[in-house]
Amino acid sequence: xxxIYFVTGNVxxxxxxxxxxxxxxxxxxxxxxxxxxxxxxxxxxxxxxxAQDAANHLGKRIIVEDAGLFISALNGFPGPYSSYVFKTxxxxxxxxxxxxxxxxxxxxxxxxxxxxxxxxxxxxxxAVDGEIAREIKGEHGFGYDPIFIHDGxxxxxxxxxxxxxxxxxxxxxxKFIEWFNTCDxxxxx
Amino acid sequence: xxxIYFVTGNVxxxxxxxxxxxxxxxxxxxxxxxxxxxxxxxxxxxxxxxAQDAANHLGKRIIVEDAGLFISALNGFPGPYSSYVFKTxxxxxxxxxxxxxxxxxxxxxxxxxxxxxxxxxxxxxxAVDGEIAREIKGEHGFGYDPIFIHDGxxxxxxxxxxxxxxxxxxxxxxKFIEWFNTCDxxxxx
Numbered sequence: 246x247x248x249i250y251f252v253t254g255n256v257x258x259x260x261x262x263x264x265x266x267x268x269x270x271x272x273x274x275x276x277x278x279x280x281x282x283x284x285x286x287x288x289x290x291x292x293x294x295x296a297q298d299a300a301n302h303l304g305k306r307i308i309v310e311d312a313g314l315f316i317s318a319l320n321g322f323p324g325p326y327s328s329y330v331f332k333t334x335x336x337x338x339x340x341x342x343x344x345x346x347x348x349x350x351x352x353x354x355x356x357x358x359x360x361x362x363x364x365x366x367x368x369x370x371x372a373v374d375g376e377i378a379r380e381i382k383g384e385h386g387f388g389y390d391p392i393f394i395h396d397g398x399x400x401x402x403x404x405x406x407x408x409x410x411x412x413x414x415x416x417x418x419x420k421f422i423e424w425f426n427t428c429d430x431x432x433x434x
Numbered sequence: 435x436x437x438i439y440f441v442t443g444n445v446x447x448x449x450x451x452x453x454x455x456x457x458x459x460x461x462x463x464x465x466x467x468x469x470x471x472x473x474x475x476x477x478x479x480x481x482x483x484x485a486q487d488a489a490n491h492l493g494k495r496i497i498v499e500d501a502g503l504f505i506s507a508l509n510g511f512p513g514p515y516s517s518y519v520f521k522t523x524x525x526x527x528x529x530x531x532x533x534x535x536x537x538x539x540x541x542x543x544x545x546x547x548x549x550x551x552x553x554x555x556x557x558x559x560x561a562v563d564g565e566i567a568r569e570i571k572g573e574h575g576f577g578y579d580p581i582f583i584h585d586g587x588x589x590x591x592x593x594x595x596x597x598x599x600x601x602x603x604x605x606x607x608x609k610f611i612e613w614f615n616t617c618d619x620x621x622x623x
Contacts, residue, residue, distance in 0.1 A: 322522035326515045329475075333511035334531065342523065342530055
């Protein structure tokens with residue numbers, strides 16, 4: 246089984262990515278590395294830059310994953326800054342901002358960046374549409390999961406297995422896995 | 435008069451910086467250049483990286499300025515992401531988040547980064563304490579000025595001259611100007 250190093254400090258993300266990749270024959274090992282994230286609205290660019298930097302510094306095959314919640318009525322906020330906003334405002338802050346707003350439409354986006362040492366980074370993206378809940382609901386997942394409703398339930402009400410069937414992260418990783426397993430056979434075997 | 439290029443797309447900032455610097459014998463010329471901003475909580479690092487990148491790419495003496503509004507009750511939000519948050523939520527969004535919150539304490543921070551081509555960037559910082567208003571007030575300034583109260587008035591109620599006597603940007607630029615005018619004599623004359 247090939248090993249890829251996943252740069253993250255987020256245990257919930259690690260759990261999801263590990264389950265998805267190992268089911269496809271890719272071994273995932275967590276590594277913490279404070280790669281410089283670009284401050285820009287382009288999540289592909291953030292992931293590309295991060296994967297390249299980490300692969301070159303650590304000398305390993307690297308994936309990074311960047312996710313964002315884009316809320317229509319808030320002009321896409323918190324978008325690429327979802328992680329910072331979660332740390333400072335949390336789900337309570339988002340619900341406060343959304344108080345009295347009828348249009349609850351939102352979208353979760355995920356971008357996976359992959360790079361080998363001295364290689365060129367490639368990215369894969371996934372997205373899932375949903376709505377912002379009116380209250381926090383569910384004990385599973387992490388981050389904005391308990392306020393993101395998809396198909397009648399919040400992501401916080403889904404087990405990892407259930408979330409992994411529909412999530413934005415699944416969408417991005419599925420593309421990555423297909424690409425990696427195809428390339429891998431061609432290049433390395 | 436020595437010319438320094440100020441990388442910004444913000445007309446209000448340009449106006450403030452120009453007045454402060456030209457009063458001290460430094461000619462400021464605006465230049466637009468989309469330098470990569472790091473996504474991190476360290477404003478000094480963002481300014482250092484930005485000034486260095488712009489100086490090397492443009493081959494000119496460069497200053498950049500990064501400012502942020504740090505609200506105590508919101509764990510420092512919007513902080514280094516003030517510009518993005520202003521574009522998406524605006525002052526109305528901040529007031530909504532602050533509804534019902536007694537602790538209105540806030541701080542405006544500014545960091546100026548300076549760099550010459552192939553030189554090493556230096557940074558200078560300034561800060562001013564204040565409070566978040568309960569309503570938008572004032573027609574001057576830009577960004578969060580109309581909701582930031584200092585000494586009984588919002589920054590939006592001050593003219594550029596008045597704001598330039600007390601602002602965070604003034605604090606940072608004053609340090610830069612002193613340093614530049616001293617160094618300049620030593621190195622260039």
